[in-house]
Amino acid sequence: MSTAARTLVERAETGMLGVCQLKRLWSRLCAARLGHIEPVPMDEGHLDRLALHGVGVGLEQAIGYVNQQAPDFAAFERWIIDIAGPPDRARVARLNAALLGQPSPAPDLLHRVESAEPVLSDADLAQWEQAGYVVLRKAISPAQAAAAASAVFTHLGADPAQPDTWYGGTRQGIMVQLFQHPALAAIRASPRIHKAFAQLWGHADLWPTTDRVSFNPPQRPDHVFQGPHLHWDVSLAQPIPFATQGLVYLTNTRPEQGALTLVPGFQHRIADWLATLPPGADPRGQDLDTLGAIPIGGEAGDLVIWQQALPHGSRPNLANQPRVVHYVNMYPARIAQHAQWL
Secondary structure, eight states, X not given: OHHHHTSOOOTTOOOTTOOTTHHHHHHHHHHHHTTOOOOOOHHHHHHHHHHHHHTTOOHHHHHHHHHHHOXXXXXXXXXXXXXXXXXXXXXXXXXXXXXXXOOOSOHHHHHXXXXXXXXXXXXXXHHHHHHSEEEETTSSOHHHHHXXXXXXXXXXXXXXXXXXXXXXXXXXXXXXXXXXXXXXXXXXXXXXXXXXXXXXXXXXXXXXXXXXXXXXXXXXXXXXXXXXXXXXXXXXXXXXOOOEEEEEESSOBOTTBTOEEEOTTGGGTXXXXXXXXXXXXXXXXXXGGGGTOEEEOBOTTOEEEEETTSOEEOOOBOSSSOEEEEEOOEEESSGGGOSOOO
16 A cells, blocks of 8 residues: 555556546545645646546545545545446546546537526626626526435434524534535536536536535524634635636525625735735735625525635524525636636
8 A cells, every 4th residue: 555655646547437537646645644745736636626526526525535544446436436426438538538638528518508598697797707706596496405405404413493403413613514415416417507607717618516515503602603704715826816616505595694705806906905914914814804795695596606816704694594505616627727726
């Protein structure tokens, strides 16, 4: 194991799943587990995430599994199948083409998205340019939102009608480590969601992330909101490259219900703001709420997309129902199509 873990294999080497980059990623994770940690180039990290998201696995999941189980590569692939199922051949072919920088073998799929009617209006796109965020109403159906919300409640052992059950379960703050579920997969495969991201990126050759969900119950004395407060998930080195982030509300969420909170338009003024800070000041340690943060409420099924340069987070839930969301994002298959992916 130690020799294999310290030697990165070629990108094109595959195992039983037939997916490129996975064995290379596994070897790097094993090396890191043994203390052989080296900086990962941006393009290499992009391909790692693309390979995992392409087979329906989150990066955090993969790191945790390798660190805890120290699997050989065959066991790593069996674990992927166990939690996400085997990827179909058409998906593997498209994924490998992206990983190897080859033309997509699924031009019909991309053409269908690109030729579909826009889901974001001219007014929506103008808001995107000005405010750095946009809301796509009814991105998914009420039934899809309800099914996903039910999956979250079930995962937590909570009952929507019993408030005392909302505070148990395994969580990291408001984050819930639920990545794989048919209801979540249906959201990631939504044609309306794909079209919205395609409009913002300018093309349809995008892949959905395999991300988790969150559950923010009403604040009470024995359950005080722990965050995340306003923050960035990207380096603040200027200029911050364009990239998207997003979430889908799974239940109706009023602004005071712990809604997504962000600073509209900050992508246009972050450079000037950074220049006003005293030498050595930590931008992330400032009172970001004073920058003009607002909560963005929505109805079940609404998708909010924002630019990564915006400070964003959640807030205490001062209502009487939980905030339940699924984090959804899409990003280009090829590193040349964007400067940085989160």
